[in-house]
Every structure is written in structure tokens, then in C-alpha cells.
Amino acid sequence: MELRFCPLCARPLEPLPAGHRDAGRRACPAAHFVDYDNPAVTTFAFVADPAGRYLALRRAHPPCAGEWDLPGGFVEAGESPADAIAREIREETGLDVELLGVLGAYASVYGETGRHTVDIGFHARVEAQHLGDMLLSAEKSEAAWFALDEFPDPAFAGERAGLADLKASRPPWTSPSPTSSS
Numbered sequence: 736m737e738l739r740f741c742p743l744c745a746r747p748l749e750p751l752p753a754g755h756r757d758a759g760r761r762a763c764p765a766a767h768f769v770d771y772d773n774p775a776v777t778t779f780a781f782v783a784d785p786a787g788r789y790l791a792l793r794r795a796h797p798p799c800a801g802e803w804d805l806p807g808g809f810v811e812a813g814e815s816p817a818d819a820i821a822r823e824i825r826e827e828t829g830l831d832v833e834l835l836g837v838l839g840a841y842a843s844v845y846g847e848t849g850r851h852t853v854d855i856g857f858h859a860r861v862e863a864q865h866l867g868d869m870l871l872s873a874e875k876s877e878a879a880w881f882a883l884d885e886f887p888d889p890a891f892a893g894e895r896a897g898l899a900d901l902k903a904s905r906p907p908w909t910s911p912s913p914t915s916s917s
């Protein structure tokens with residue numbers, strides 16, 4: 736996402752000249768600010784049910800409206816990625832999940848906004864007694880559980896990379912828990 740004005744003084748940003756160590760980047764002419772266009776951090780999670788299926792949510796709003804997605808969202812300032820994904824899952828689905836680990840971190844783009852992100856993917860599971868708590872937020876129009884081999888292509892590049900990693904690794908904690916019955 737390209738800024739046009741200095742966030743401190745509102746002067747129009749101008750490209751820094753050749754020879755400057757940040758040549759080509761846009762900066763405030765009063766030297767308050769250089770636009771490094773650093774990516775925002777987002778989270779997503781593959782949430783497994785006791786049968787080993789994974790939760791997909793359909794997006795109700797742009798970007799990528801109508802496409803399948805994973806629960807997740809942007810990390811807030813001062814928030815850990817683990818707290819962010821737990822909060823997003825609660826907000827979007829009402830589900831109380833157990834985080835099992837980090838799947839990976841992926842360079843990505845926030846759909847048609849063109850905004851660059853780094854997406855941190857988590858692995859999580861939900862116990863059978865919590866499945867009935869599902870309550871979708873207005874951000875999502877549909878929820879469905881898929882076997883990994885049938886999981887639909889999710890909306891964002893980071894999620895698709897995470898799906899490929901999950902399929903390739905099949906970590907042992909993805910197996911159905913022997914103590915749960917369904």
C-alpha cells in the first residue's frame with residue numbers, strides 16, 4: 736500500500752534521489768518519514784475437528800468476497816501472533832480452540848488491495864464438545880469442514896502455501912485423537 740502524504744506533517748511524499756541510501760523510496764521533504772512499505776502481519780489457522788477435518792470459511796466481504804478462507808486476520812499493535820489467532824477464531828467462529836503450533840510464515844498479498852503481508856500460519860484443533868458453539872460472524876457467509884485432500888484453495892497466497900506445507904508434512908498431531916469419539 737503506497738502512502739501519498741507524510742503521516743506527521745501531511746506534505747506530499749517525494750521519491751528520494753539517486754545516491755540516497757533509500758533512493759527511489761518516497762519520503763517527506765522535511766525528512767520526517769520514509770515510506771518503507773513494510774508488510775503487515777496477519778495470522779491464519781488450520782483448525783482440525785476430532786475427525787481430522789479442517790475448517791474453511793467463506794468470505795462475505797472484499798477483498799476476495801465469496802472465496803474460501805481460513806479463520807484469521809491482522810495482528811494488532813502489541814499483540815502476539817498466538818493471541819491474535821486465538822482472538823480471530825473466537826470472533827469469527829465462536830469456537831474455543833487449542834493452538835498446537837506454528838505451521839510456517841509466508842509472504843503474501845491481501846487480495847485485490849495489493850497490500851503486502853506476512854502471514855503466520857498456525858495449527859489448531861477443536862474438541863468435540865465445543866463444535867456446537869459455532870457462531871459465524873458477519874464477515875463470513877459459510878463454514879464447512881474438509882478432509883485435507885479435499886480442502887478448497889483458500890483466498891490468499893500465504894494460506895495456499897500453508898496448505899501445501901500441511902499436505903506435505905502431515906504432522907502427527909493432525910491424526911484424530913484416539914480418546915475422542917465421533
Ligand SMILES: [Zn+2]
Pocket residue numbers: 741742743744745746763764765766767768
Ligand atoms: Zn513530514
